[in-house]
Amino acid sequence: MYTYQVGISAQEHDAFVKESNQTNLLQSSNWAKIKDNWGNDRLGFYKDGKLLAVASVLIQPLPLGFTLIYIPRGPIMNYNDKDLVNFVIKSLKKYGKTKRALFIKFDPSLFLKQTNLSEKEAKSDDNFETLSIIETLTQVGAQWGGRTTDISENIQPRFQANIYSKDFDFDSLPKKTKQSIKQSRNRGVVVEFGGAEFLPDFAELMKKTESRKGIHLRGLDYYQKLLATYPDDSYVTMAFLNLPERIAKLETQKDKCLTEKASFTEKTRQSKVDNNAKELERLEEEIAFLTSKLSQKGDKVPLAATISLNFGNTSENIYAGMDDDFKRYLPAINVWYETANHAFEKGIEWQNMGGVENDLSGGLYNFKSKFNPTIEEFIGEFNIPVNPILYRLSNLAYSIRKKLRSKH
Known part of the structure; x- marks a missing residue:
């Protein structure tokens, strides 16, 4: 039998996340301490007493006592287990109602595509397993935001460079x-x-x-x-x-250039004379630059x-x-x-x-x-409507506000 619990310990939550193949800093229990202008709960989802999924949720207060819930790079679970996914999404919706949430937004740590740039012909195909997960999530009531085209359209970047x-x-x-x-x-x-x-x-x-x-x-x-x-x-x-060490090294190089210049005769190649003059000019410019910074910034x-x-x-x-x-x-x-x-x-x-x-x-x-990182395309954002009447209007308002903020 499936059950879920609100307020699981940080130790239980973090241990599960670290053992997962979806480990992400944003699902660490401590991340909620960084985002302390949001509320936070840790949810655990169990089957016959065994922990199968977790979610560290952030809760943003809204006017009139409503809230917005966000699960960054979560929930953490086996998304191929359709029964588990169905239970987690329905449980999150129930939980959201207790917080008067208009909707719950989440962006799992799942990839649609991974492209290793170190390969001579870097290319990759869509991950069909992830595509099937999108279908599973939409079937149980989550609404997919799609493959957005602008970095500012999502809370977390949908494309990242990972080494x-x-x-x-x-x-x-x-x-x-x-x-x-x-x-x-x-x-x-x-x-x-x-x-x-x-x-x-x-x-x-x-x-x-x-x-x-x-x-x-x-x-x-x-x-x-x-x-x-x-x-x-x-x-x-x-x-x-x-700065003093760099200036001293440049002065040594300058002295060598001056010594070389003094050795030039009428028979010296013009290209050598020109190169020497350019090098002296470069050294003198850098010495002057660093000397000015030395007086402003220290050693x-x-x-x-x-x-x-x-x-x-x-x-x-x-x-x-x-x-x-x-x-x-x-x-x-x-x-x-x-x-x-x-x-x-x-x-x-x-x-x-x-x-x-x-x-x-x-x-x-x-x-x-x-x-030469691996360029990873995340699955993107999903919404779970909690308040059917206000969801569309609130999601539209959220999207407009995010676009306006991205311009500043």
């Missing part, structure tokens, strides 16, 4: 990516790993990213909350440049950084920022590589680099594709 440890090593990266990482290192960029002590610098990098992209991101308090909530499963990866300057949260055998690159003034040092590609590598050294199986544009073009895709 798997089994496919990841420096030598397997594209030639240009390896060259960029080496160039960054050769230009003096050093990557370090830390925690809360890096957050003030991280917050400043995020402000610069906000300004550059014209978007609104989080502040220092939020980043502190992330690390405090996942104290043993979080890290900051930060790229630094030691050790943060250039780019990421925050990662681990859960089970998975890792999520949650936020990333960069100081665009130092883009010539290629810090972002360096720090993203080291972020993933650090996760895999800890035994993580995959690291999610985050969402990309649904049409696989644009800045997010172009940057993340440099790491």
Whole structure:
């Protein structure tokens, strides 16, 4: 006999999620602490006392005492078990009525397509098992949002770039990516790993990213909350440049250029003279640039950084920022590589680099594709109507509000 329980323990919930093939940070019990402006419950679904499905639900209060319920990357269950799926959806609807929910939105961690960009001819077909799951869910009353075409149409990105440890090593990266990482290192960029002590610098990098992209991101308090909530499963990866060391190296190179220039005679090839002049100009420009920054920022300057949260055998690159003034040092590609590598050294199986544009073009895709990730297309969002009378109007209002917010 099937039963369900509201308020299962965090330990029982998390253990089930971690043992699942749908493990996701957003279904960890601690994620609700991050989203503390929402209410939260943990539901367990049982058959003859055995736990078969879980859902950590977020509850958003609405006017007039109504609510919206959202299950990020859940529920976690065997979606091929039609009887179980039917029971879970019907139970969620019953639960939703107790919370005066207008509807319940969920987006399972299931893939319609996975394309590994490391393959020479990267292509993949739709997952027929996932297509059949869509049919099962719609048969039991869930309404599918379809294969949306814009990244802003869903709460969570429907396409993501994911790196798997089994496919990841420096030598397997594209030639240009390896060259960029080496160039960054050769230009003096050093990557370090830390925690809360890096957050003030991280917050400043995020402000610069906000300004550059014209978007609104989080502040220092939020980043502190992330690390405090996942104290043993979080890290900051930060790229630094030691300005005095870099300037000293450039001065040495400049002296060599001047020595070479002094050795030129009338017989020296013009191309050699021209190359020497260009190199001197480059060195003097960079020395002047770094000297000006030295007086503003001090000796050790943060250039780019990421925050990662681990859960089970998975890792999520949650936020990333960069100081665009130092883009010539290629810090972002360096720090993203080291972020993933650090996760895999800890035994993580995959690291999610985050969402990309649904049409696989644009800045997010172009940057993340440099790491030969697997591009994963999620199944997308489903709605369970709870209040039949108000559902259509409320869902329309929700969609309009989301589109308007995506423009800011």
